[in-house]
Amino acid sequence: MRVGVVTFPGSNCDADAQRAIDGVDGLRAVRLWHGDADLAGVDAVVLPGGFSWGDYLRPGAIARVAPIVQELRRFADAGGPVLGICNGFQILCEAGLLPGALQPNRDGRFRCMDVWVKAEGRACAWLPPLSRPLRLPIAHAHGAWTAPEPELQACEDRGQLVLRYVTATGERADAANPNGSARDVAGVCNAAGNVLGLMPHPERAVHADLGSTDGLHLLTALLGRSA
Amino acid sequence: MRAHVRVTLRPGLLDPEARAVHASLQHLGFDEVEAVVIARTFTLELPDGTPVERVQAMARDLLANPVLDDVSIAIDEDPPCA
Numbered sequence: 001m002r003v004g005v006v007t008f009p010g011s012n013c014d015a016d017a018q019r020a021i022d023g024v025d026g027l028r029a030v031r032l033w034h035g036d037a038d039l040a041g042v043d044a045v046v047l048p049g050g051f052s053w054g055d056y057l058r059p060g061a062i063a064r065v066a067p068i069v070q071e072l073r074r075f076a077d078a079g080g081p082v083l084g085i086c087n088g089f090q091i092l093c094e095a096g097l098l099p100g101a102l103q104p105n106r107d108g109r110f111r112c113m114d115v116w117v118k119a120e121g122r123a124c125a126w127l128p129p130l131s132r133p134l135r136l137p138i139a140h141a142h143g144a145w146t147a148p149e150p151e152l153q154a155c156e157d158r159g160q161l162v163l164r165y166v167t168a169t170g171e172r173a174d175a176a177n178p179n180g181s182a183r184d185v186a187g188v189c190n191a192a193g194n195v196l197g198l199m200p201h202p203e204r205a206v207h208a209d210l211g212s213t214d215g216l217h218l219l220t221a222l223l224g225r226s227a
Numbered sequence: 228m229r230a231h232v233r234v235t236l237r238p239g240l241l242d243p244e245a246r247a248v249h250a251s252l253q254h255l256g257f258d259e260v261e262a263v264v265i266a267r268t269f270t271l272e273l274p275d276g277t278p279v280e281r282v283q284a285m286a287r288d289l290l291a292n293p294v295l296d297d298v299s300i301a302i303d304e305d306p307p308c309a
Contacts, residue, residue: 053247054243056247057251065251065255
């Protein structure tokens, strides 16, 4: 399976994402540029983390105008799997491919730490719910996902709130939420279930030396089989 | 009273953010845009009768950088009830 990794000016996790994808048996990364007019026939697309366009205007607001995002829109509308990580999540929200928006962290701080998240929403077509929480790193200033109340509840009812911050033992708790996101959301998918955005960085948790291999679960899920 | 302090980058200084917004508007087909200026407005709730010099000092000391920014101050003596 060929996985496109899109680089925008200011992306800084693209090489990490490439390396992590290439480390999964059955996945091969294909580097794409924001100005590319097509997706080179890839089977899935990852929008990596970083600070595209220096977070001008709002994180992701300028990147979403990039030519490749118009192609990505067609790809997503046709059911292609898309994973947005951190800034990639912000871009997908700004592009309207995911519901809601990302606000500054509630404490005003850049949070760089490991968190626990639980995959429990049932709407994502390629990420099944998991009984055990995953340990993944975060590094962001604008990670508080939010949506207006009717939309929030609709996302909840449809199972789109796919990943939530939890304690190490898997329970919801305000103290386990690093940024103040609505309903402890760490990741959301679209109604169709093929587009997923999350604030944690699975590509930084793919080797024991990095402190966790739980990121492999998310990347492997793109293949449609569990790790 | 209420003071609105509007801070903009001085004309002629490079503003990459405004340039990026301008280019993005053009990408979206808004070709008629000739220039973009990004401004920040600080709305300050103040006791009635606060001298405008106090607000100017706030702009000078914190809200704006006198090297980079232009500042305009508008005072609402009688703001509508919230």
